[in-house]
Amino acid sequence: MRVLAFLDGTLGDPSQPYVRVDNTGVLRGDGIFETVLVVDGKPRELGPHLDRLAKSAAMLDLPEPDLELWEQAAQQVIDNWEGSSEIAVKLVATRGSEGDPDAEPFGYALGMEIDEKVKRARTEGIGVVTLDRGFGPDVAERAPWLLLGAKTLSYAVNLAALREAGRRGADDVIFTATDGSVLEGPTSTVLVAKGRTLYTPPPTVGILPGTTQRSVFRAAEAAGWTVKMEPVPGGELAMADGVFLASSVRKVTRVHTLDGVALADSTAVHAELCEAYEAQYA
């Protein structure tokens, strides 16, 4: 099922059209979004998601979002949901009609079922390929107009990378920088376990700060892990005790195969991290 709520508090019918053909979201991918996981009626990390929405808006010179209205729209979706116990709530904001200087930003919250494939991957793990993102790890700070670190609606490259993974018989992608260092997944953050230390690359390399990564780090630290946000050379992946992709809807998903080669068995590490992550929301 799908539930649609607007920022003015009204509900919509997701099978009906609401977007004009001249909306910059359609014509230009010119807008921002977040995907919030809701479990048993409770949204996870809503605050960090809303903060990131505001940060993305600033990076795109969009008007500052009224976070209270966005929170209410998300709650509207939750209150009217009659589907499974988990919802992926997308928060989507576009600039409005192209060429209209008085265009009002257009936004909505859309509750969607989580793909069965995504749920299955949480327990079964996934095969991943590394793909060159074409950027050096120093470009984000030098060239803010590239919007690295903003969660924009311009995801065509991310989807093309996922299709390339499919062609190579894999489920997902880890993007690497031109120096071979680890960046992020097209829709996820990369976590690497070595002994009792958990690593993830810093946002300064040109990636999105991960809301789920932050939550897992917090939980792991409380469980006695050391957590480090620092550049991860690509070669570390094959030698790690565990490689994981983290995102709202996939939670912590274990990578069992990298570029066609089986990684070390990380089921125990994975179970421990998942337990720590889930315990925060119990």
Place this chain on the structure above:
Amino acid sequence: MRVLAFLDGTLGDPSQPYVRVDNTGVLRGDGIFETVLVVDGKPRELGPHLDRLAKSAAMLDLPEPDLELWEQAAQQVIDNWEGSSEIAVKLVATRGSEGDPDAEPFGYALGMEIDEKVKRARTEGIGVVTLDRGFGPDVAERAPWLLLGAKTLSYAVNLAALREAGRRGADDVIFTATDGSVLEGPTSTVLVAKGRTLYTPPPTVGILPGTTQRSVFRAAEAAGWTVKMEPVPGGELAMADGVFLASSVRKVTRVHTLDGVALADSTAVHAELCEAYEAQYA
């Protein structure tokens, strides 16, 4: 005014919504487009535009577009236009509703007025800044999943670059590769004149093959120019006899200022190229 036509031959009301909130065009910038210039009822370079639409579709693994239907939709817009003598007709195709395996691609042709600022720039020229695109000139062939050379709806970076130009007091942008070589504008192709030779970078450096660039090259060659498609070092811009941005709606627009420094007066070269370009459509 705006005129909207669908691929089934019907007309729409552009002030009404036709796009669902779960359309991948909105949620992911996952689609393709073209902008065709129509002057006095005659579309320019429609064949090359349609060919490029088909090429973009292939790069995004979209179904092959029925070019005859697209041509008819463009003609519908032209037949129902009651605005100025020039129309920018956008052809837009998206993958359809996200998560729906039976989703039908969604497409339309939208006729729009050409911005006065764009028309003015054709005669007055523009100031341009160079901005780093973050890619090396060799990445496109190595990493086709980056979709360099496809005209996708994911244009957030292109728009952000144009806003950056505005902040720097300029009108437009020339993207450069990490080695400083010339790539393209966010919505245009770069042409450089030196003596009686016209240069433009080849698509292999990771840029869109320009329909207007091709038309101008054809016209210039017929007028006795030598035309060369080869890498253009960034340093060549300041030393050129003329730098121009070419695209459907801006035709050939003269760059008078680069990164705040006045370029050589290219009004005579510009007038000659414009005359040759226009003569093809007389």
